[in-house]
Amino acid sequence: MAEETRRLLELSHICKEFELKQGERLKAVADVTLSVEKGEWVFVAGESGCGKSTLVRLAARTEPLTSGKVLFEGKDLTSAREKELRWYRRQAQVVFQDPGDVCSPRMKVGRFLMEPWINFEKKTRREAKEMALYALERVGLSKEFFEKYPHQLSGGEMQRVAVARAIALHPALLICDEATSALDVSVQRQIIHLLREHQRETGVGILFICHDLALAENFGDRVAVMYLGHIVEVMAGNDLRKHARHPYTRALLDSVLSVRSDRQKPIPVLPGEPPSPVNLREGCVFRSRCRYAEEVCARKMPGPREVGDGHWAACWRAQGLPER
Amino acid sequence: MRRKWMRFFLFLFLAILVLSVAVWGNRLAPWDPLETDFEAKLMPPGREHWMGTDNVGRDVFSRILCGARNSFALTFLIIALVSVLGTWIGMVSGYFGGPLDTVLMRVTDILLAFPDTVFAIAVVGMLGPGLKNTVTALSFVWWTKYARMARGLAGVIRTRDYIVQARFGGAGTLKILVCYVLPNIVPQVIIMAALDVGGMMLALAGLSFLGLASQPPAPEWGYMLYEGKSYMQTAPWIMIFAGLAIFVTVVVFNLLGDSLRDILDPKE
Numbered sequence: 323m324a325e326e327t328r329r330l331l332e333l334s335h336i337c338k339e340f341e342l343k344q345g346e347r348l349k350a351v352a353d354v355t356l357s358v359e360k361g362e363w364v365f366v367a368g369e370s371g372c373g374k375s376t377l378v379r380l381a382a383r384t385e386p387l388t389s390g391k392v393l394f395e396g397k398d399l400t401s402a403r404e405k406e407l408r409w410y411r412r413q414a415q416v417v418f419q420d421p422g423d424v425c426s427p428r429m430k431v432g433r434f435l436m437e438p439w440i441n442f443e444k445k446t447r448r449e450a451k452e453m454a455l456y457a458l459e460r461v462g463l464s465k466e467f468f469e470k471y472p473h474q475l476s477g478g479e480m481q482r483v484a485v486a487r488a489i490a491l492h493p494a495l496l497i498c499d500e501a502t503s504a505l506d507v508s509v510q511r512q513i514i515h516l517l518r519e520h521q522r523e524t525g526v527g528i529l530f531i532c533h534d535l536a537l538a539e540n541f542g543d544r545v546a547v548m549y550l551g552h553i554v555e556v557m558a559g560n561d562l563r564k565h566a567r568h569p570y571t572r573a574l575l576d577s578v579l580s581v582r583s584d585r586q587k588p589i590p591v592l593p594g595e596p597p598s599p600v601n602l603r604e605g606c607v608f609r610s611r612c613r614y615a616e617e618v619c620a621r622k623m624p625g626p627r628e629v630g631d632g633h634w635a636a637c638w639r640a641q642g643l644p645e646r
Numbered sequence: 647m648r649r650k651w652m653r654f655f656l657f658l659f660l661a662i663l664v665l666s667v668a669v670w671g672n673r674l675a676p677w678d679p680l681e682t683d684f685e686a687k688l689m690p691p692g693r694e695h696w697m698g699t700d701n702v703g704r705d706v707f708s709r710i711l712c713g714a715r716n717s718f719a720l721t722f723l724i725i726a727l728v729s730v731l732g733t734w735i736g737m738v739s740g741y742f743g744g745p746l747d748t749v750l751m752r753v754t755d756i757l758l759a760f761p762d763t764v765f766a767i768a769v770v771g772m773l774g775p776g777l778k779n780t781v782t783a784l785s786f787v788w789w790t791k792y793a794r795m796a797r798g799l800a801g802v803i804r805t806r807d808y809i810v811q812a813r814f815g816g817a818g819t820l821k822i823l824v825c826y827v828l829p830n831i832v833p834q835v836i837i838m839a840a841l842d843v844g845g846m847m848l849a850l851a852g853l854s855f856l857g858l859a860s861q862p863p864a865p866e867w868g869y870m871l872y873e874g875k876s877y878m879q880t881a882p883w884i885m886i887f888a889g890l891a892i893f894v895t896v897v898v899f900n901l902l903g904d905s906l907r908d909i910l911d912p913k914e
Contacts, residue, residue, distance in 0.1 A: 384810050411814045423807040428829035434815075441816025487815070 329396070330495050330527040331358040331381065331414075336390030338376050348600050350376040352551040353390075355626070358495065361525035363518075365538035365559065367574070368548035369596060374531045375419075377548070378499040381529060382416050383407055394495070412442050415488035419500035421480035425472040431458075432468035435487050442491060457486040461516060478509035485513060489520045498530045502537070514541060535578050539563060544632070547571045550599055550607040552623070557633040567635040567643065569612045606638065614639050650908045657902040664895050668714035677705035679712040679865045688881045698883040700873060706884055710891050713865035717895075720781065720859075721846045727785050729839045732792025737827055739793065740800030751797065754790040762787050763852050770858045780859040784849060788842075795838060799831045833910040840903030844896030851892050867892050 338351040350373045358364045368374055379385040383392060383399055392399045394410055402410065418424060425434040435454035439445040445453065451468075458467055461482040472480055481501065488496055496517070502510040518541065520526060532538065538545045542559030547570060555568040566572050576590040594611045606623050609615040618638050626634040629641065637643075667674070677695075683703035691698040697706040739750045757765070769783035803809065804827070812826045851868025853859040855875075860866040862873075867888050874884030 382810070382814075384813070408816070411816065414814075416810065416814050418807045418811070420807060424811055426808045426812070426826045426830060429826070437812070437815035437817065441818075441821070484811075487811075 328359045329357055330360050330362075330394065331529065332391075332393040333357065333377075333381060334391040334393065336377075336380055336392065337388045338373075338380055338385070339388045342600065346600050349551050349602060350599065351380060354548075354551075354553050356546055356553060356556070358527040358529050360494070360527050361521065362543045363521060363528045363530060363541055365542035365545045366529070366531045366548055366553075367533060367535050367538050367545060369533060371596065371599075372548045373551040373599075374533075374548055375499055376551075378416070378497055378529075378531055382414070382497050383410060412491065413493055414495040414497060415491070415493040417481075417484050417488050417496065417498040417501040419503055421477040421484060421504060422472070424480060424484040427472055429472070430468070431470050431472060431475065431483055434472075435468075435483065435490070438487060438491050453490065457490045458483070461486040462512075478505050478512070481505060481509070481513055482516070485516055489516075489524075489526070492524050493526060496526055496528045496530075498528065498532075500532055501530070503532060503534070510537075535562070535574050547574065550596055550602070552607055552636065553626070554608065554637065555633075555635045556626070557630070557635075561630075561633070565630060565633065567629050567633070567640040568608075568637045569614050569639075569643070570608050571635075573611075606636075608637075614643060650905065654902075654905040654909055657898060657905050660898045661902045664714070664898055665718065667711060668718040671711035671714050675705075675708035675711045677708040679704060679709040680863055681705075688877065690881070691883055697887045698881065700870075700884050701877055701881070706870075706887055709865040709870060710867065710887055713867050713870060713888075714891070714895075716860060716864060716866045717847060717850060717868070717892075720777070720850055721843055724781055724784050724788065724850075725839050725842055725846055727781070728789040729792050729835050729842075731785070732789035733796040733828075733831060733835050735789070736793035736796030736798075737800045737823060737831060740797035741804050741823060741827060743801070747797070750793070754793055757787060757790045758794075760787070763849050766849065766853060767856065767858065770853060775858045775861065777860060780850070780853055784846070784853075788846070791842075792835060792838065795834060796831050799834060800827050803827050803830055837903055837907045837910060840906050841900060843899035843903070847892060847896055847899075 333354055333356045336351060336354050337349070340348040340350060342348055354377060356364070356366070366374055366377060376385070380387055381392065383402065387400060390400075394414065397406070399406065399410055425431065432451065432454050435457050436447070436450035439450035439453045440447070455465060455468060458465065463479060463482060463486075467475065467479070467483070475483065485501070502513050505513065514537070517528060521528060530542070539559050539562045545557060545559045545562055546553045547555045547568065549570050555566065555571045557565065562571070563575060566575055573592040577592060579589070592611060597610055604622065605620040606612070606615070609619040612619065616639065624636045624638045626636045627640065629635050672679070681704065683699070685703065686695070686699050687701055687703035689695050689699040695705050695707065697710065699705055700709070735750060739747045765787045766783040769786055770779050773779035773782065809822060809826060812822050817825065850859060851871065854866050854868030855872040857869075857872055860869050862869065870888035871885055874881070874888060878885055
């Protein structure tokens with residue numbers, strides 16, 4: 323049971339469908355099973371529109387699921403009431419993509435940082451203020467920011483404030499939705515650095531959604547690759563480049579541009595666009611763009627199969643593909 | 647940027663001027679606004695009566711000064727009432743959505759389908775003339791405007807990230823409404839209210855003009871128009887000055903509302 327207790331967040335076969343007009347159904351998240359363990363940094367990578375953000379909202383329990391289960395520290399939150407959700411929100415924190423929308427435009431940054439202390443911990447205003455000032459200091463922002471409004475801060479500063487608040491109460495889990503995507507590269511580094519430092523200190527589990535495979539490769543204990551609502555491959559981050567099995571993961575890796583790329587070589591491009599997620603046909607979701615697609619791929623969507631140690635791929639041909 | 651503020655302070659100054667007339671009007675008035683003097687009835691504007699006298703010899707200038715208080719008190723009372731009420735109803739409706747929202751919005755649709763003043767006249771007509779009924783009637787037709795706006799804004803705000811963040815900051819629903827949604831609606835409400843002062847004053851004057859709002863002999867601008875109507879040809883000054891008072895006030899508050907919008911505009 324030791325393994326059980328390490329498990330923090332568990333998403334089990336979660337689905338989210340949106341009903342569009344006239345019986346059209348959009349499957350944003352389809353049968354996703356994923357877990358985050360204590361102290362683990364899990365990345366979910368994929369193109370925009372693949373359902374990453376919906377996955378975040380489901381994991382954060384801000385949106386109802388169509389089916390499946392969300393467990394946190396073994397407790398089922400699927401049909402949790404407000405009281406349990408409140409407990410969950412005390413343990414889990416979110417950081418979103420858009421730093422301009424983190425804080426109400428009419429609320430000062432200081433007040434924003436004080437909120438959790440006042441609401442969750444029932445601190446007095448003075449204590450909360452102390453905590454807020456400490457939080458600012460911790461992310462390298464001066465005291466002056468306490469009295470500022472969000473629009474007076476740059477995106478990077480605001481995102482640091484967002485992270486400062488998210489980690490202030492030492493949550494067990496951090497859910498980040500493209501938390502660095504809207505930022506300059508140098509600021510991205512700061513944020514990632516902050517998160518990693520905090521993880522080292524407290525052992526927080528991080529579920530990090532992004533589309534940057536290079537980031538996932540460098541920092542992810544595990545990386546899940548998502549395509550059209552499905553998780554097509556899960557594997558250890560540092561194995562990514564060498565051992566990726568799924569054709570989609572490989573295509574994504576090929577499109578990561580390196581600083582040292584050879585200008586003479588052609589840049590491999592994944593052909594086509596992802597098909598519309600409305601009323602998907604039978605078969606593997608990736609087959610329309612997959613160069614290894616066979617007849618079997620048109621019949622049924624492959625389930626995740628273990629292809630290595632802690633390495634799962636949802637591909638009929640995963641075993642037969644050539645090594646990279 | 648500076649011009650915007652200059653404009654705002656100019657109109658604010660004018661508005662305060664008009665308001666101070668309303669507050670200290672009875673002290674400034676050279677005559678008793680209720681005192682009749684049949685010797686001096688229908689006197690044209692002159693040295694003694696700056697704006698002339700009406701059909702029973704009351705000083706028009708004094709009546710306008712004193713009438714300001716009545717007109718303003720009623721206007722502000724109704725606007726305060728409908729903006730607070732309408733904003734809350736609209737905000738709750740927009741934030742929660744669902745069947746409650748549908749019902750409320752159909753009700754506002756029905757109320758908005760009638761022209762404000764006509765509907766108010768109908769309501770006052772049913773309840774009977776008098777100040778209390780006028781306030782009731784105008785509030786009844788006016789709140790929908792605020793409710794619609796607040797509902798629209800709340801509907802957008804509730805989908806924003808910062809509301810989710812607020813939940814993760816431990817805020818309950820009431821706190822979210824009061825501390826996160828409301829502050830982002832209030833500036834728009836203030837602008838709307840400032841722009842509404844003129845309209846409300848006109849509506850009140852309209853009702854008074856029809857003899858439905860304030861009752862004689864209390865001075866009130868709209869009612870003065872009504873009284874002066876019969877002497878429009880022989881003693882036009884009664885109507886002209888009362889009308890001018892309404893006109894100036896409406897213009898000042900409309901421009902104030904406009905410049906307020908320029909300042910509070912979140913796009914800045």
